[in-house]
Amino acid sequence: MMARLGVEVGTRTMRGVRLEGWFRSRARVVEVECDPANPTEAVDALREHLGRTRRIALALDIPFLFMKRVKLPPLPESEKREILRLEPERFFPVRAEEIVPAVRDDDDLVFATRETPLATWVAALEALGPVDVIEPGPLALARALAQVQLTGAVVLLDGQADGIGIVEIDAGRVRCVRRVFGTLDDAAAALVENQGAAGPIYLTPWNEDRGRALGALLPEAVMQPLPTVADVVSPFLPAYGAALGIGTKPNFPRTLVSRELGARITARWWRQLGLAVAVSVAALAFAIASADAWRARATRSLDASLQSVKQRAAPALALQNQLLALDREAQAIREIEQKRPDPLGVLQALSKRLPAGAYLRGIRWSGTDWQIDGFAPNASRLVAQLGAAPEFKEVRFLSATTRVALGDRTYESFALAFRYAPAP
Numbered sequence: 503m504m505a506r507l508g509v510e511v512g513t514r515t516m517r518g519v520r521l522e523g524w525f526r527s528r529a530r531v532v533e534v535e536c537d538p539a540n541p542t543e544a545v546d547a548l549r550e551h552l553g554r555t556r557r558i559a560l561a562l563d564i565p566f567l568f569m570k571r572v573k574l575p576p577l578p579e580s581e582k583r584e585i586l587r588l589e590p591e592r593f594f595p596v597r598a599e600e601i602v603p604a605v606r607d608d609d610d611l612v613f614a615t616r617e618t619p620l621a622t623w624v625a626a627l628e629a630l631g632p633v634d635v636i637e638p639g640p641l642a643l644a645r646a647l648a649q650v651q652l653t654g655a656v657v658l659l660d661g662q663a664d665g666i667g668i669v670e671i672d673a674g675r676v677r678c679v680r681r682v683f684g685t686l687d688d689a690a691a692a693l694v695e696n697q698g699a700a701g702p703i704y705l706t707p708w709n710e711d712r713g714r715a716l717g718a719l720l721p722e723a724v725m726q727p728l729p730t731v732a733d734v735v736s737p738f739l740p741a742y743g744a745a746l747g748i749g750t751k752p753n754f755p756r757t758l759v760s761r762e763l764g765a766r767i768t769a770r771w772w773r774q775l776g777l778a779v780a781v782s783v784a785a786l787a788f789a790i791a792s793a794d795a796w797r798a799r800a801t802r803s804l805d806a807s808l809q810s811v812k813q814r815a816a817p818a819l820a821l822q823n824q825l826l827a828l829d830r831e832a833q834a835i836r837e838i839e840q841k842r843p844d845p846l847g848v849l850q851a852l853s854k855r856l857p858a859g860a861y862l863r864g865i866r867w868s869g870t871d872w873q874i875d876g877f878a879p880n881a882s883r884l885v886a887q888l889g890a891a892p893e894f895k896e897v898r899f900l901s902a903t904t905r906v907a908l909g910d911r912t913y914e915s916f917a918l919a920f921r922y923a924p925a926p
Contacts, residue, residue: 507555507630508745509548510639510738511536511623512563513664516544519734519741520552531738538566538619541626549630558627559635559744561642562758564659564667568594568601568614569638569679579607579755586612602760604638611676613638615758624763634767635747636758639740640669640676646743648674649731657704657728658689660712668692686712690719704728706736848872848922855891859913860884870921873900877913884916895921 506521516536521527532551536544572593574582586603590596593612600617624633639659647655653674659667666689670678682692693703701723705713708727717725728736751771754764845867852862852874860878867873878884881903889897900917907913 505553505555505557506745506748507548507552507558508561508642508741508743508748509558509627510561510563510642510741510744511538511541511566513538513565513661516541516548517738517741518548518552519738519745520555521742521745527732529732529734529742531734531741533737538623541623542629545626545629552630555631557748558631558633559637559642559748560623560627560633561637561639561740561744562615562620563639563661563740564679564681565661565664566615566619567638567679568596568612569681570594570612570614571610572612573610574605579605579753582607583755586614590614602636602758604758605755609677611678613641613679613758617760620758620760621762632767632770633763635744635752636763637744637747637756638676638679638758640667640679642740642743642747643669644671644674644676644743645746646731646734646739647671647728649746650729652729655702655704656693657706658716660705660707660709668696670696686716686719690716693720693723702726706739708736844924847924851891851893851922851924852888855888855894857883857887859911867922870923871919872922873917873919875900875915875917877906877908877915879911879913881914881916885918888918888920893922893924895923 506527508519508521510517514536515533517533518531520530522530530552532548534544534547534551570593572586574585577585582605583603586593586605587601590599590601590603594601594614596616601614602617602620603612603614605612620636624636627633643657647653653671655671657667657669657671659669661667665681665683666686668678668680668682668689669676678696680692680696682689703716703720703723703725704727705716705725706728713725713727717723728739730736731739731742734742752759752767754767759767845865848867849865856862857878857880860876862874862876864875865872881899885897885899888894897918897920900919903914903916905912905914
């Protein structure tokens with residue numbers, strides 16, 4: 503189970519939210535005192551309470567951010583970022599300092615932070631695990647609030663002596679961020695100026711007295727605390743939102759990741775991708791080998807089972823073969839019986855068809871072919887009578903007829919051939 507750690511660095515505290523799991527993440531939170539100039543002790547305290555992790559996301563509180571709307575040429579985000587990085591004095595109140603800007607292509611709201619303290623915080627946090635994402639705290643807060651469908655809100659981050667941060671969120675995106683120094687009257691005036699003095703206003707950390715005082719200054723507003731998200735209370739929501747941002751390769755121009763850290767993150771992503779591909783290939787090869795081995799074992803088992811079945815079935819198979827042989831013999835006998843001529847039937851048919859005075863002297867047959875010879879008063883009439891019968895086919899003379907005198911009568915000798923097909 504992969505653990506993710508979101509950390510928010512503030513002026514006096516460091517807040518951490520550790521998430522276990524992806525679908526139903528369990529959150530553990532801790533707040534420790536922190537000296538931003540020397541964060542090592544705070545990081546040690548985080549490690550003691552939350553342990554090491556494989557991925558870290560860092561959110562920076564408003565006091566560490568420069569926030570400004572900057573009109574830049576219509577260039578890609580990476581080139582806009584490079585313009586801000588090369589000429590920071592032109593856009594931000596810094597002198598001879600390197601900054602890390604975060605830009606967005608679809609609006610002109612720019613965040614930036616000083617690179618030197620950022621590198622110090624990253625170096626300290628890498629004792630807990632690799633840092634994957636660095637982003638402004640207001641963006642992480644908006645991501646956390648989106649988990650409870652709060653995509654439009656005005657949030658006051660009450661830092662009291664460190665100033666009051668005003669974050670306006672619309673459709674889940676941070677549209678405006680301001681930092682107001684002074685009293686609650688100044689914060690109320692800033693809200694009125696930005697036309698955000700009506701409707702719900704969320705105050706964090708919640709304080710009844712300051713909420714009541716601010717409500718008196720803004721009678722059309724409804725002051726209320728930020729909601730709890732996934733059992734994470736409002737002061738930890740920026741750290742929680744940062745942890746939620748872990749999981750995909752970040753778009754570096756939109757983050758506060760420095761060029762050096764970005765190169766390390768990219769190299770780490772490629773290593774992890776290569777390792778994942780190698781593991782996948784190895785797993786596939788193992789699966790194929792396992793499938794082949796399983797198939798071979800299954801084949802051997804089936805062969806053995808088949809041989810055993812054949813041995814047990816041998817007597818039954820022999821008996822079956824004998825029965826089949828007997829059946830074939832019986833069929834052959836039936837066919838022979840059907841083809842064998844029936845002399846009595848032929849003689850009976852001839853007796854019915856022979857004219858009066860005709861008699862047979864001999865009869866021969868082969869299959870369905872028959873030959874007869876004898877004497878008749880008129881041999882031609884005999885052929886005509888037999889040919890008219892349906893059971894006698896192809897009636898013909900085999901030789902010429904001769905006349906002979908037998909007693910006081912004259913007969914014609916005949917020798918005929920025909921095929922006999924009894925009527926069904």
